Amino acid sequence: LASRDFHPENTVISIGDVKIGGGELVVMGGPCAVETPEQIDEIARLVKAAGGQVLRGGAFKPRTGPYSFQGVGVEGLIMMAEAGKKHGLLTITEVMTPEYVDVCAEYADILQIGTRNMQNFDLLRKLGSCGRPVLLKRGFSATYDELLNAAEYILAGGNPDVMLCERGIRTFETYTRNTLDLSAIPVLQQLSHLPVISDPSHGTGRRELVEPMAKASVAAGADGLIIEMHTDPDNSMTGDGVQSLFPDQFAGLLQDLEKLAPIV
Ligand code: PEP
Numbered sequence: 001l002a003s004r005d006f007h008p009e010n011t012v013i014s015i016g017d018v019k020i021g022g023g024e025l026v027v028m029g030g031p032c033a034v035e036t037p038e039q040i041d042e043i044a045r046l047v048k049a050a051g052g053q054v055l056r057g058g059a060f061k062p063r064t065g066p067y068s069f070q071g072v073g074v075e076g077l078i079m080m081a082e083a084g085k086k087h088g089l090l091t092i093t094e095v096m097t098p099e100y101v102d103v104c105a106e107y108a109d110i111l112q113i114g115t116r117n118m119q120n121f122d123l124l125r126k127l128g129s130c131g132r133p134v135l136l137k138r139g140f141s142a143t144y145d146e147l148l149n150a151a152e153y154i155l156a157g158g159n160p161d162v163m164l165c166e167r168g169i170r171t172f173e174t175y176t177r178n179t180l181d182l183s184a185i186p187v188l189q190q191l192s193h194l195p196v197i198s199d200p201s202h203g204t205g206r207r208e209l210v211e212p213m214a215k216a217s218v219a220a221g222a223d224g225l226i227i228e229m230h231t232d233p234d235n236s237m238t239g240d241g242v243q244s245l246f247p248d249q250f251a252g253l254l255q256d257l258e259k260l261a262p263i264v
């Protein structure tokens, strides 16, 4: 079902008046984690003002250590839904376990599957009937074939609206947090009809590299970008402040991107 061989036309995912995979660039922006109502409201305002279409934010955070901040949970879903509605943005949030799929689908427009859960097959099966588009992140050590097989679980479960996301893979290089595999963008588009989204934030882990790698992703043909932005990155509640753009950087990037590709 994921293969281009049996489905030559691109899949276009329509949510409200946003079309993903239809030739126009979709930009998802926001904090790593939803923190407070004020924080997500202000960031939503800035994402909208910059020309983004989707507000990102994690209410459930997959942290490497068990003592790190784990997200504000369902309260965060509610805060983000309100901010999205107020500012006219769609919302995307990560769901980590099958039990939380229904509540995440109730509050968010798009469900994100994180890199650590790409092969959580029970979760993938549950997404087949969640009624929401899914952004499936590539596992940080997964091959293209493994990513496409993970997408296949969701598609086979009856959900045709799957986006593939390149978010960087683990290599021997330690200067960057991950190595953003730009080749994934054209390769996945050749192998599959599903939209391909690039995440230069987790793909590099360094703020100063987000802009060039976002532009490179668009030049390579990405259908969309998911980018971390925070009003106070140095005091963000996850360690991802170091890769979060400041609002003016985010706005400047979107202006530059307009020259490379039309934004919906
Ligand atoms: C995130 O988007 O904040 C995130 C945790 O991403 P990943 O699953 O790619 O690490």
Ligand code: MN
Residues within 6 Å of the ligand: 032, 033, 202, 228, 238, 240
């Ligand atoms: Mn993050």
